[in-house]
Amino acid sequence: MISKEDFIHKDRMAKGISTGGDIKISVVKTTDVVKTARRKHDLSLLNTVLLGRALTATMLMASELKGEERIRMRVEGKGPVGLLVAEANRVGEIRGYVQHPEAELDYTNAQTGLGDGLGVGILTIRKTLYNEAEPRTSSIELVRGNITDDVAYYMVQSEQVPSAVLLDVGLDEQGRITEAGGVLVQRMPDAPEGRIEAMQEKMLQFDSISELLASGHYIDDIMEMVMEPGGVKELDRQPVDFFCRCSRKRFVNALAMLGPDDLKEMSDEGQELVCHFCNEEYQVSKSEIEELLMQTKAKMN
Template identity: 35%
Template sequence: MKDYIVRAIAADSQIRAFAAVTTETVETARQDHNTSPVATAALGRLLTAGSMMGVMMKGDKDILTLQVKGDGLIQGITVTADSKGRVKGYVGNPEVIIPANAKGKLDVSGAVGNGFLQVIKDMGLKEPYVGQVALQTGEIAEDLTYYFAASEQVPSAVGLGVLMNKDNTVRQAGGFIVQVMPFAEEETIAKLEENVQKIQSVTTLLEQGHTPESLLKQVLDGFDIEINDTIPTEFYCNCSKSRVERALISIGRKELNELIQEGKEVELNCHFCNKNYIFSVEELKEILRKCK
């Protein structure tokens, strides 16, 4: 089954909700970056959140960036997503390995450390929207729950999970974001809070065979649910040799000249998908000719 996101409303539009299965998306990221299990879990959770938050945006060219900047050994996580369900990302230290936490699980919080979460929404305006909050737990889901409440004033419940196989490939990945609208009644909010407290972990539910639709039925038990949209999601990087060439042009004639004088080909790496692009000396000379 391909990865996808569902968008829904419930309780006469008092609640909006998103749920996603992102197993292939997170496995692609793991393969591209050769991440350790704890790095895969951390990146996978943020990729899953990014995919759902991306489709919350309206414009075709809107871009969302999520950055977790902590003092832990993972050295930060960056994810970007668009409104079409396409998402990409990387961690600072993909090889991070730390002991399991007290529950015997991958210690994402320990790998992330203390720091802050930044949300940047570029919606084609003069300035992008930037929201920033201190990390509450470093577990990602709780940090995003806090971000929505503190920075966007939208009470939300966020659940994210990544489960690994014994061979360190991704077994399950997915999550949900459920948000209460400003006109929601107290009764609705209380019922939703009760449901969220009863919910099992996302990975447990995915292991039981739940889909995004049935995940939402669990979280929104007792509410009428209307599924509005089903959106495919994938790990997608739009890098290309021509885009990297534009980056080389931007460094200026002096630096390009210095690279040419060294007489060696230049290799540049895309952070997001880890693909390498090689430019020969002749190609560098051609790029220099294009420089103003």
């Protein structure tokens, strides 16, 4: 049973605006989200940090969406990680995966950095919005490959919104996740020149987000620290979780969309289907595939 203290400090996102109305801020704690992602995908230390930051970033960016609108980050690089995908929606559901979860770097080389995990590559953001027939998509080249700097660059280049971003996944000496979270600060149109740059400089002087969380500071405290001395008005808060809406029924429905030739190839034996996002496995029996094949043929007659 979850204790009152754990409930109070569970993973959540809070959104606010400066009392002067010139700066927006979102702060999120994603410790359990990242722990769940690591457990489901058996992530290496490298991927724990990179995917953890990406999951945190997508949730922060989703704070600008409505209802069940969603945002997906796709990062494809030439490094050992390969492909990384993270997705979040406004109701606080986050999920993601990496192509090579076991990938690691040779840290005995002094020149090796976190960004080498992804290497040269492209970051693509896709937003699925209400009342728009097609998702909005925009891409940038990776600038550092550490996710934090890449997201900040994306916000300026593609969203054209001066922003300050902090993303952090803390690890102890045994490689265990301590805390994870992030901050996104965005300039409103009437903000004075240099305001966001000054805030970013101040944020860089803070302890890391994981250290702040580990020392007992919750998202409310972090929000107030970032927005001092002007103060902040909270607009919204919500729980966030690693959550995937995949189901066996959805996978069966997807198989039903295949042509008869594809289904016939599968009909000799059952199929084991695995969700990329959460690693859940679903078994579809031989008889079910045969039934789908019969239904597909009947529709064609």
